[in-house]
Amino acid sequence: MSRLTPLTKAPVAEGSPAGGGAPGPTIDPATDRPNRRKRVTTDHLVESIGSALASLAIVWLVFTVSGVSAPFGLAVAWCGVFFAVYAVVCWRAHGVLLMKDRLGTVAIWLGGLIAMVPLAGVIGYVIVKGASVALADFPHFFTSDMSQLTASAPTTAVGAGAAIVGTIEQVGIAAVLSVPLGILTATYLADSRSLFSKIVGYVVDAMTGAPAIIAGLFIYLFWVAPRQHSGKSGLAAGMALAVMMLPVVTRAAQEVVQIVPGSLREAALALGAPQWRVLLRIVLPTARAGLMTAVILGVARIAGETAPVLFNAGGNETYNWNPFSGQQDNLPFRIYQLIFQPGVNVIKDAWGVSFVLVLLILILFVMARLVGSSRPGRRLIPRFSRSQPE
Amino acid sequence: MTTVVEMPMEPQSVDEDVPIELHQSDTGADRAFRIVLVVSSAIVLAILVAVVVFLAVDGWPALRASGIKFFTGATWAPDLGRFGMLPLLVGSIAIAIVALVIALPISLATALMINEYLPPRLRPILTGIIDLLATVPSIVYGFWGLALISGLQAPWAKWLVDNFSFVPFFRTPQPGTYVNSIFACGLVCAVTIIPIITSVSRDVMSQAPRDVCEAAMGLGGTRWGMVTDVIMPFSRNGILSAALLGLGRGLGETMIVVLMLSTSNKLTLAIMGPQGLGSIAKQITQDFPTATTIDKSGLVLLGLILFVSTLVVNAIARMVVNRVGRTA
Numbered sequence: 001m002s003r004l005t006p007l008t009k010a011p012v013a014e015g016s017p018a019g020g021g022a023p024g025p026t027i028d029p030a031t032d033r034p035n036r037r038k039r040v041t042t043d044h045l046v047e048s049i050g051s052a053l054a055s056l057a058i059v060w061l062v063f064t065v066s067g068v069s070a071p072f073g074l075a076v077a078w079c080g081v082f083f084a085v086y087a088v089v090c091w092r093a094h095g096v097l098l099m100k101d102r103l104g105t106v107a108i109w110l111g112g113l114i115a116m117v118p119l120a121g122v123i124g125y126v127i128v129k130g131a132s133v134a135l136a137d138f139p140h141f142f143t144s145d146m147s148q149l150t151a152s153a154p155t156t157a158v159g160a161g162a163a164i165v166g167t168i169e170q171v172g173i174a175a176v177l178s179v180p181l182g183i184l185t186a187t188y189l190a191d192s193r194s195l196f197s198k199i200v201g202y203v204v205d206a207m208t209g210a211p212a213i214i215a216g217l218f219i220y221l222f223w224v225a226p227r228q229h230s231g232k233s234g235l236a237a238g239m240a241l242a243v244m245m246l247p248v249v250t251r252a253a254q255e256v257v258q259i260v261p262g263s264l265r266e267a268a269l270a271l272g273a274p275q276w277r278v279l280l281r282i283v284l285p286t287a288r289a290g291l292m293t294a295v296i297l298g299v300a301r302i303a304g305e306t307a308p309v310l311f312n313a314g315g316n317e318t319y320n321w322n323p324f325s326g327q328q329d330n331l332p333f334r335i336y337q338l339i340f341q342p343g344v345n346v347i348k349d350a351w352g353v354s355f356v357l358v359l360l361i362l363i364l365f366v367m368a369r370l371v372g373s374s375r376p377g378r379r380l381i382p383r384f385s386r387s388q389p390e
Numbered sequence: 391m392t393t394v395v396e397m398p399m400e401p402q403s404v405d406e407d408v409p410i411e412l413h414q415s416d417t418g419a420d421r422a423f424r425i426v427l428v429v430s431s432a433i434v435l436a437i438l439v440a441v442v443v444f445l446a447v448d449g450w451p452a453l454r455a456s457g458i459k460f461f462t463g464a465t466w467a468p469d470l471g472r473f474g475m476l477p478l479l480v481g482s483i484a485i486a487i488v489a490l491v492i493a494l495p496i497s498l499a500t501a502l503m504i505n506e507y508l509p510p511r512l513r514p515i516l517t518g519i520i521d522l523l524a525t526v527p528s529i530v531y532g533f534w535g536l537a538l539i540s541g542l543q544a545p546w547a548k549w550l551v552d553n554f555s556f557v558p559f560f561r562t563p564q565p566g567t568y569v570n571s572i573f574a575c576g577l578v579c580a581v582t583i584i585p586i587i588t589s590v591s592r593d594v595m596s597q598a599p600r601d602v603c604e605a606a607m608g609l610g611g612t613r614w615g616m617v618t619d620v621i622m623p624f625s626r627n628g629i630l631s632a633a634l635l636g637l638g639r640g641l642g643e644t645m646i647v648v649l650m651l652s653t654s655n656k657l658t659l660a661i662m663g664p665q666g667l668g669s670i671a672k673q674i675t676q677d678f679p680t681a682t683t684i685d686k687s688g689l690v691l692l693g694l695i696l697f698v699s700t701l702v703v704n705a706i707a708r709m710v711v712n713r714v715g716r717t718a
Binding site for chain 1: 420430437448495500506524533
């Protein structure tokens with residue numbers, strides 16, 4: 001019966017299988033192989049694919065008979081019925097425990113795949129809608145401004161150039177304001193255990209989750225409102241973005257600074273280096289790749305923020321290269337304006353600007369990844385020198 | 391022997407073991423450096439205080455004009471001098487909750503998939519994809535939601551309203567229309583909070599003791615058993631705090647709601663259609679540029695309330711996640 005018969009019970013001589021009734025633990029070298037657990041067995045494949053096909057057939061039949069035509073609904077119903085069919089199959093074949101395992105695995109993969117759908121969906125949709133607008137007559141959309149925009153203007157008459165300039169300058173101002181402050185604060189938070197540093201740590205966390213519109217409102221009240229009409233400028237928008245970027249940079253820098261090995265710092269301090277030199281010559285160079293990644297990611301995040309710049313940049317349909325005086329344009333701001341503007345082609349223009357914005361952010365994101373994958377302490381950009389001979 | 395053995399001149403105190411006084415190098419440069427660090431931290435603190443103070447000072451006139459009615463009133467009509475924030479606050483919370491209900495299971499599945507089910511080589515790629523999801527601007531999500539998702543979800547909303555209208559949520563404030571609703575906004579906001587919930591719960595789940603996980607597998611348990619009996623109990627607090635962080639993010643979501651929601655600021659439970667609950671962020675964004683003085687003040691006060699509520703939610707989340715290490 002059982003293969004787990006105790007050894008003591010049946011010391012049967014080899015070659016007489018029918019000896020004492022119960023089969024003994026005869027060790028046959030031909031069949032006794034270690035039982036390796038396979039990841040996916042044939043049974044497993046047959047059961048899952050079979051269940052998938054069976055449930056598809058059921059759903060298809062029901063939908064066809066009832067005359068409903070809804071591809072998306074069919075997919076959802078298929079998932080539901082598949083769960084039921086697969087549950088029954090696994091339960092009959094393997095019992096409850098393995099059924100739960102199989103269903104759990106399917107649910108987790110399904111959830112993970114669903115999380116990917118919106119990303120592909122949104123980027124694909126922007127490319128489909130916007131690429132033809134932005135890439136027609138290629139550099140034109142990237143260089144011309146919105147001054148030719150009328151209710152009936154063709155998409156080739158306008159461009160996002162002014163908004164690109166504004167976004168780059170405002171994000172640059174935000175980075176200049178927030179990166180040094182963030183790194184210094186992070187150094188302080190990483191080193192100090194005082195009550196003050198705890199409070200500052202909480203504040204940084206609190207600001208990380210603050211709504212974007214609050215940053216815009218604050219800078220409006222703090223900077224724009226007292227200056228009346230001259231207040232709206234690239235600088236004001238940059239300050240609002242800096243408020244958004246500061247906690248992101250601080251948190252990321254704190255994590256990176258804490259990774260720097262303590263022995264390195266201690267060695268420098270023991271050699272008599274003052275603390276500021278330790279920060280500038282040891283900690284920051286070691287953490288360079290991580291810091292750059294954090295800064296670029298932070299820039300990518302705020303480049304797409306609309307709410308902070310809404311009340312502060314002012315918007316400008318023509319080029320304004322000077323962020324310190326006069327209203328300036330901005331990519332997300334321009335999208336927002338275009339969506340609410342009447343006109344035949346205006347929505348197409350908005351998709352074009354969205355395409356430019358997504359393109360900019362994808363470039364920044366890929367840059368951050370490339371920088372992040374270089375090892376700490378190494379050069380960010382490899383020197384183009386001849387390789388050393390062996 | 392008269393040779394005088396000349397002793398070599400004793401080198402000055404080389405062998406004497408005089409301890410050197412150790413003290414922190416308190417040079418001027420170092421002191422200045424420490425002051426710089428403290429000042430920069432103080433600036434960060436000052437920004438937060440300034441945000442609260444500026445919002446409070448500018449919001450005060452509206453609060454004085456309407457008193458306690460500001461918090462309990464159900465009509466937002468600044469031109470009539472009536473500030474009642476209830477439909478706006480409830481709407482913001484409703485969007486955040488819808489987003490959370492949709493995003494939480496998906497995020498947990500994603501976190502488990504990345505941590506436990508994916509081959510290690512693929513993990514960085516999936517983490518990158520989730521990061522990218524967080525980097526796509528919210529105005530692009532809003533535009534996408536307005537152009538595509540609002541229409542796509544309408545048949546489903548209609549189906550829910552037709553079959554489950556005994557649940558008060560599954561009704562529409564404007565019979566016959568199912569687009570531009572609180573539900574549609576929540577659906578798109580869910581996409582933006584998936585990354586934060588996923589990354590926080592991944593961090594917590596990866597702290598589950600590896601030896602216990604392996605013991606569970608070694609004793610013949612299934613992988614699902616390991617997930618439900620080891621990882622989940624261990625990271626319960628962390629998941630709760632991840633959910634709260636997601637909720638806070640959903641509360642403050644601005645551009646998606648501004649673009650997608652169509653509202654008449656009515657206090658209602660029905661979330662499946664337009665012309666129902668409002669949203670604080672939407673109200674501020676749309677009315678602020680053209681508002682009169684007292685109207686502006688009311689909007690600023692709304693902003694303060696939104697800010698404080700996200701701060702409270704985040705603070706609770708941080709407190710919960712900080713307890714993880716101690717309980718397990």
